Amino acid sequence: MSSIQQNGHHDERGTRPVRIANCSGGQMEPGWQMRKQASLGNVDFITGDWLAENNIAQEAAAMEAGTGEGFKKNAWEALQLSMEVINQKRIKVVINGGGLSPQNLAKRCQELIDKNNYNLTVAFVSGDNMVGQDTNFKPEDVLACTAYIGARGIVKGLEAGADLILCGRVADASPVIGACMWWWGWSDTDYNRLAGAFLTGHLLECSGYITGSNYSGFHRFPLERFVDVGFPIGEIERDGSCIITKHEGTNGMVTEDTVKCQFLYEIQGNVYLNSDVTALLDNVQVRQVSKDRVHFSGMAGRPPPPTTKLAIFYKGGWESQNLSNAAGYATRKKYLLYEMQVRARLAEQGLNEAFDCLEFQVVGTPKENPTYQLESTTYFRIYAQAATPEPLAALKLLLADETMQHFSGLHWSQDLRTADPKSFYVYYPALVSQDEIKEAVHLLGPGGKTVKSIECTRPPAYEKMGERESYDPGSNINCGLFVHRPEIWEWFRSFMTLDRMKSLIGGDWKDEYRLERVEFPNIYAVHFVIYGILGRGVSSSTLLDNRGKGFTDYVRVKHVDVPEKFLQWSWKEDE
Structure with a gap:
């Protein structure tokens, strides 16, 4: 041995x-x-x-x-x-x-x-x-x-x-x-x-x-x-x-x-x-x-519970991503011009109704007075889904036709394979009786x-879910936030309301979303679930952050007013 x-x-x-x-x-x-x-x-x-x-x-x-x-x-x-x-x-x-x-x-x-x-x-x-x-x-x-x-x-x-x-x-x-x-x-x-x-x-x-x-x-x-x-x-x-x-x-x-x-x-x-x-x-x-x-x-x-989650996946069609970059001044207007050009060409070719989803997304904000070019660079994401690959192939060709009619300074990444149509599948969460398994x-x-x-026998007893019986097992995001000191907890729990979370989500909030909030006082934590924000889920979400991994970090970087007395405490490394 x-x-x-x-x-x-x-x-x-x-x-x-x-x-x-x-x-x-x-x-x-x-x-x-x-x-x-x-x-x-x-x-x-x-x-x-x-x-x-x-x-x-x-x-x-x-x-x-x-x-x-x-x-x-x-x-x-x-x-x-x-x-x-x-x-x-x-x-x-x-x-x-x-x-x-x-x-x-x-x-x-x-x-x-x-x-x-x-x-x-x-x-x-x-x-x-x-x-x-x-x-x-x-x-x-x-x-x-x-x-x-x-x-x-x-x-x-x-x-x-x-x-x-x-x-x-x-x-x-x-x-x-x-x-x-x-x-x-x-x-x-x-x-x-x-x-x-x-x-x-x-x-x-x-x-x-x-x-x-x-x-x-x-x-x-x-x-x-x-x-x-x-x-x-x-x-x-x-x-x-x-x-x-x-x-x-x-x-x-x-x-x-x-x-x-x-x-x-x-x-x-x-x-x-x-x-x-x-x-x-x-x-x-x-x-x-x-x-x-x-x-x-x-x-x-x-x-x-008497039911368990049933994950159903079905063929959702085809998708593509067309990525372009811009640097420097007037970035938002550059991307707005590009979107206008693309939509005009789509209308000319009768393709406006050919897509199940067509989104124009701006990723990033250029730094003022940058010291190197990447600080000034953002990118534009044209995300599309369709029942067949043909509209996506037409979109890629249309963008190629516009190669010499773009805004000042447009440039692409070396890898253009994301623009090619690829099949995708959709996640449909459901429930199934445990006794059927x-x-x-x-x-x-x-x-x-x-x-x-x-x-194997089935569980000997079940208990219905009560107040959370309408619980949606699908495309949601978790956000847990906690403080370190009991002196801060009472303020923090009263500060982090449902309305506060909506305001922190900012421009990403939509009225069709739903929020749940609970507290964990022993660990000074408030936890939220945002239902519906991932659309149809990871496999077909239109979001860049399609798993919601970066959501809480986005919320944490927001500026909020806190009582001045809390500023006396500094965080220590917990060895």
């Missing part, structure tokens, strides 16, 4: 906190992050989240074109790089990288196990793929239809002896919930504990987002600290509370602020829904206990044959 130490964790199950390391928060996460998490210290589980709103549709399109096997390639890379370490250290792995075909990924893993004679059992979870479900779309237009399922299949697989469990569209926190249920022997009605595991899964599933990446306070620290941050580890106690940490010697940080930022990221108010439990977040507490160790507690749980886990043996299949 190599110098890698054995965990020996099976004998300690249920006697100490379970250590769960996460290795991925998105489809582009490289495989070596899994090997790092496995190699740099002892952990009991490794989880990984490779799926986001649009990934399933990408895999469906690739399978339809004969260029994909349904699973995420980076997840397979991670398993290939890490299997030896996983085998030696007896680490269990639960990931959603199976995408649309966890069975195919499981068979690939079994081939690797057979080739190297690893002492590992691989399993996959089924039941999330609901293609054929009765929807309002033509069957030929539907690319994918997947339900967000819970941890039940994962638990059954672990109980049956599986070491690697490969899932498709399980809910983001399901791998962590399943690992905790198996480790501690929780029942599916231990709602307070399940809520703790659910929130730990939420904290871990975006990988580096809780250890320094995407951290709004990064500018107060040496920048070198955020190069190649270590990914997180959750140590979950029997009661569902946890310590968030990372491997010693890795870059980044785990502080109350990094944990608060990730906690407020992507939640839906103070009631957070999952296929296994409804978590009530009002009394969440975050406390630094030592360097890079933060205690997270205070969750309460209720039975899950036929979930199971399947264990493989040598040669990739299924040797055992275990059907």
Whole structure:
């Protein structure tokens, strides 16, 4: 054996906190992050989240074109790089990288196990793929239809002896919930504990987002600290509370602020829904206990809702982006002239009604009295969607015809491929009854044959959502803001009203949007959800920031009046 130490964790199950390391928060996460998490210290589980709103549709399109096997390639890379370490250290792995075909990924893993004679059992979870479900779309237009399922299949697989469990569209926190249920022997009605595991899964599933990446306070620290941050580890106690940490010697940080930022990221108010439990977040507490160790507690749980999210993707048509740049003076008038020229030519050619969407967007504001040209440069984005590619091709040709009739100083980027029509798909969020899901886990043996299949029962009880029954699971943005001192909290909570948020959104606010607001007094935070602002979602949004990643940073840069007495306090680094 190599110098890698054995965990020996099976004998300690249920006697100490379970250590769960996460290795991925998105489809582009490289495989070596899994090997790092496995190699740099002892952990009991490794989880990984490779799926986001649009990934399933990408895999469906690739399978339809004969260029994909349904699973995420980076997840397979991670398993290939890490299997030896996983085998030696007896680490269990639960990931959603199976995408649309966890069975195919499981068979690939079994081939690797057979080739190297690893002492590992691989399993996959089924039941999330609901293609054929009765929807309002033509069957030929539907690319994918997947339900967000819970941890039940994962638990059954672990109980049956599986070491690697490969899932498709399980809910983001399901791998962590399943690992905790198996480790501690929780029942599916231990709602307070399940809520703790659910929130730990939420904290871990975006990988580096809780250890320094995407951290709004990064500018107060040496920048070198955020190069190649270590990914997180959750140590979950029997009661569902946890310590968030990372491997010693890795870059980044785990502080109350990094944990608060990730906690407020992507939640839906103070009631957070999952296929296994409804978590009530009002009394969440975050406390630094030592360097890079933060205690997270205070969750309460209720039975899950009777429905779960159903992600439907259908073919939306074709899209293109035509990008041009301007520098210097009168930028707005330059772009206005360009738009007038383009619209006049579209009218001449009878193309005004040919587009489902045609937007002229100005990105950036030129600096006054610049010292170099890029400070003075902005760009113009002509974003178009149509049912067929022909209008988009005509738009590109029309813009080429205008090459010598443009405003002063127009220039393009070298890469013009964004102007070519490309197909896109639309995300349609819906709900499906949990009782309609036929979930199971399947264990493989040598040669990739299924040797055992275990059907999963449905949750023993449901609880309707009450006041939030009209909750829209679709294209929204989360915005969480917090202060550091209790002396500021009372002013801050009264200042950050719904009307205040509308005014901070400014010119981007539209009357068809809807706002929700909740408070988390234990962490001095106010959280908003802005419904409808992303249009039809990531895969077809017309916004440049189509995931809403930069929205809160935009709000934070706004100038507001604050009581003068608060200016005496300066922020300190929290080491």
